[in-house]
Amino acid sequence: MREVRISNTGSLLELSRRLRAAGGENIRQSMHRRIRRAAEPLKDDLTSTMRGLDIRSQGRGQGKRGGPSLNDRPLRATIADAIRISVRTGASPGARVWIDRGRLPAGYENIPHQLNIGRLRHPVFGNRRRWVNQYATPLWWDATVRRHTPRMEREVARVLDDVRRRLE
Template sequence: MTRDVRLLNTGSLLELSRRLRAAGNENIRQSMHRRIRRAAEPLRSELQSTMRGLDIRPPGRTTRPGGPSPTTRPLRATIADAIRISVRTGASPGATVWVDKGRLPPDLKNMPKVINDGRIRHPVYGNRRKWVTQWAQPPWWDSTVRRHLPRMEREVARIVDDVRRRLE
C-alpha cells in the first residue's frame, strides 16, 4: 500500500545511528531496535483488527446477504495477515508499517487501497457480466494511523533520548 507509516526523525535517528556504530555497543543497538518495534506493534495490531472487523456491504443493506464466500481465502483476514513492520537502525534508520503486497494473491494486490478509499466494485461470484458495488467504512488505514501517530512519535523521541544518554 502506498500509504505506509514511517517513524522517522531523520536527523536525530541518523546521528544516533552513526554514534551507535562508532561506539560499537551491539546491546544498545539491539535494545533500540526492539523498543522501536514495540512502539509500532500496537498500530499493526489495531490495523489488523480493524481490517478483520471492517464492515463491507452493498448500499442500502443493513445485514449481509447471501451465504459463505465462494473463495477459499477470506478477504479481510488475507489483507490483515499482510500488514508488516520493518525496523532499521543502519544507514536509513526508522520503522515502517505497511501492507506487504508480496503476501497478497495477485488479484488482491490493490485491494487495501481500494478498501481504504471506501468503494469496492467487483464481479458477482466471478461473473464478469454482472458487477456490484460495495462500500467500506473509509478510511480504515488513515484513521487508525492518525490515532496512533502522536503516541508513536512520543515513544520514538523517548527512545532516542534514552539511547543518546546511554552513549554519553
C-alpha cells in the same frame, strides 16, 4: 495503500552513526526492539480494525444467484494477515507499517487501497461482464494511523533520548 513510517531522519541517522562508531551492538538491539514495540500497537489496531471492518454490498438483484468464491480465505482475514512491521537502524533508520502485497492472493493487491477509499468494485464471481460495488468505512487505515501517531512519536523520542544518554 500508504505505508506508515516512524522516523525522525536527522536524529535517527546521527544516532545510527554514533552507535556504529561506539560499537554498541547491545544498545542498537535495544533501540531496534523498543522502536518495534512502539509500532506494534498500531499494527495490532490496524489488524483488528481490518478484521472487524464493515463491508456492505449493494445487494443481489432478483433472480440472481451466487457462485463459488475465487479465494478460500475470508477477505478481511487475508488482508489483516498481510499487515507487517519492519524496523531498520542502519542507513535509513525508523519503523514502517505496511500491507505486504506479496502475502495477498493474485488479483487482491489493490483491494486494501480500494477499501480505504470506501468503495470496492469487482466482477461478480470472476464474471468480467457483471460488476458489483461493495462499500466499507472510508479511511479506516488513515484514521487508525492518526490515532496512534502522537503516541508513537513520543515513544520514539523517548527511545532516542535514552540511547543518546547511554552513548554520552
